[in-house]
């Protein structure tokens with residue numbers, strides 16, 4: 001998965017801009033400008049709760065076309081002093097998408113990094129929308145002889161890739177509970193890269209504050225089952241064919257991320273369904289305001305975009321939002337009604 005997406009020459013993200021209607025998939029910021037605007041206002045509230053520090057690193061992981069960041073910054077301007085406090089850092093490995101981000105964010109001072117770990121310490125607002133689903137997972141399969149790595153090999157005598165059981169494996173602690181009672185043929189997924197990123201984000205929160213948001217599709221609780229999927233041209237695709245030309249993702253395991261973040265010292269909130277998160281921040285009211293001043297076809301797109309982002313049969317339930325903070329006074333906006341999180345109930 002790491003090579004298929006990130007190989008310097010043949011990797012899917014290295015070669016192209018896969019987003020949008022003409023690409024392979026569409027993401028929330030590309031559906032409605034209100035998405036990035038509300039995240040900007042959410043971050044502004046976190047900044048104010050932390051005492052409006054004069055210097056904050058605004059970090060986005062996997063910023064795609066830069067659309068979320070552009071909408072974030074436009075909304076952020078309505079909060080006095082906020083934009084002036086921000087130092088913008090983008091973590092992006094794709095040269096094609098870096099180019100896009102440069103164009104979208106032309107008027108701003110932006111620094112690019114290959115890894116979160118390269119960004120110096122300091123108070124930070126960190127945003128990751130549909131970043132974690134692109135991080136590689138390890139798979140394990142239950143065989144007659146116990147748990148084994150699930151590997152990729154060649155069909156006998158052929159040239160086609162196929163999944164094969166590999167060496168016997170000791171399951172990572174994070175998924176060993178859910179393995180109990182699993183039947184032969186069951187598959188488990190665990191993403192060391194995701195746990196590592198959640199833990200890095202959380203360490204920053206614990207050390208210097210202020211807040212981070214992880215938004216993605218996935219499950220609130222860890223569970224057995226395979227979620228690895230390939231998408232090309234907005235349709236499902238075979239995972240092992242056309243490697244490097246189709247997007248590969250998995251559903252994000254929010255319980256594992258929450259545990260990794262809590263172990264690294266952050267306060268963890270959620271996950272909330274994306275629909276509830278955006279509704280609490282006022283997506284419908286903001287959409288009405290924009291639609292009121294727009295032509296009919298544009299107003300129609302704004303309304304359908306809003307519906308898609310929050311409806312249970314759209315992205316409202318499958319997509320979830322996890323918030324991490326340092327020792328901020330007050331609960332993060334939209335999470336006020338929550339008295340716990342997925343790991344402590």
Ligand SMILES: C[S@@+](CC[C@H](N)C(=O)[O-])C[C@H]1O[C@@H](n2cnc3c(N)ncnc32)[C@H](O)[C@@H]1O
Nearest residue numbers: 013027062063064091092093094097129130134
């Ligand atoms: C599914 S896109 C999401 C784009 C954007 N956040 C949005 O919502 O439109 C995934 C993004 O993460 C980037 N990416 C994927 N793997 C990465 C990695 N290991 N390190 C840094 N960026 C990565 C991709 O190049 C792309 O910008």
